[in-house]
Amino acid sequence: MIKTVFNELIIGYPSSKKITLQIEEPIPCLLTDSVMIKQVITNIISNSLKFTSNKDDAKITAGYYYENDENIFYIKDNGVGFDMKFSENLFKMFHRMHSVDEFEGSGIGLALVKKIIMKLGGRVWITGEVGKGVCVYFTLKNDNILK
Ligand SMILES: Nc1ncnc2c1ncn2[C@@H]1O[C@H](COP(=O)(O)OP(=O)(O)OP(=O)(O)O)[C@@H](O)[C@H]1O
Numbered sequence: 001m002i003k004t005v006f007n008e009l010i011i012g013y014p015s016s017k018k019i020t021l022q023i024e025e026p027i028p029c030l031l032t033d034s035v036m037i038k039q040v041i042t043n044i045i046s047n048s049l050k051f052t053s054n055k056d057d058a059k060i061t062a063g064y065y066y067e068n069d070e071n072i073f074y075i076k077d078n079g080v081g082f083d084m085k086f087s088e089n090l091f092k093m094f095h096r097m098h099s100v101d102e103f104e105g106s107g108i109g110l111a112l113v114k115k116i117i118m119k120l121g122g123r124v125w126i127t128g129e130v131g132k133g134v135c136v137y138f139t140l141k142n143d144n145i146l147k
């Protein structure tokens with residue numbers, strides 16, 4: 001699904017631009033609402049594409065690990081990033097760290113990600129560094145992982 005969403009979203013980007021998706025295998029299969037999860041992945045990857053748009057060599061990496069009894073999924077990029085000092089509101093509606101002149105958007109994508117992940121009983125957080133990129137993490141319950 002990550003590859004499908006990526007391939008759908010890069011339609012329209014100039015083919016001269018280098019954008020790579022790297023999947024750090026293995027990522028487990030999920031037993032959960034696929035429409036909701038697709039929305040989560042779409043919102044995160046569309047941010048990664050948007051905020052790497054002025055990079056010549058954009059890179060998006062997705063992976064999974066199990067730590068402290070949690071299934072943690074992550075999607076990271078090497079885009080413009082942001083200052084962590086001001087990041088606590090990013091999952092609230094209409095909160096943005098970049099102006100519309102720089103990057104278009106209304107600040108809805110991550111709020112919806114949080115709503116969906118909370119509904120599924122997981123948690124979500126984001127880390128970023130100016131000029132280096134961002135990593136979005138979310139967790140899902142063991143019941144949602146196909147073992
Ligand atoms: N990958 C990223 N790199 C840099 N900043 C990000 C990234 N993802 C999110 N942000 C910051 O978090 C803000 C909120 O993200 P969110 O997806 O909710 O809104 P948006 O992308 O601005 O608008 P919308 O999703 O409604 O089109 C962004 O405006 C940006 O400042």
Ligand SMILES: [Mg+2]
Nearest residue numbers: 047105109110
């Ligand atoms: Mg967005």
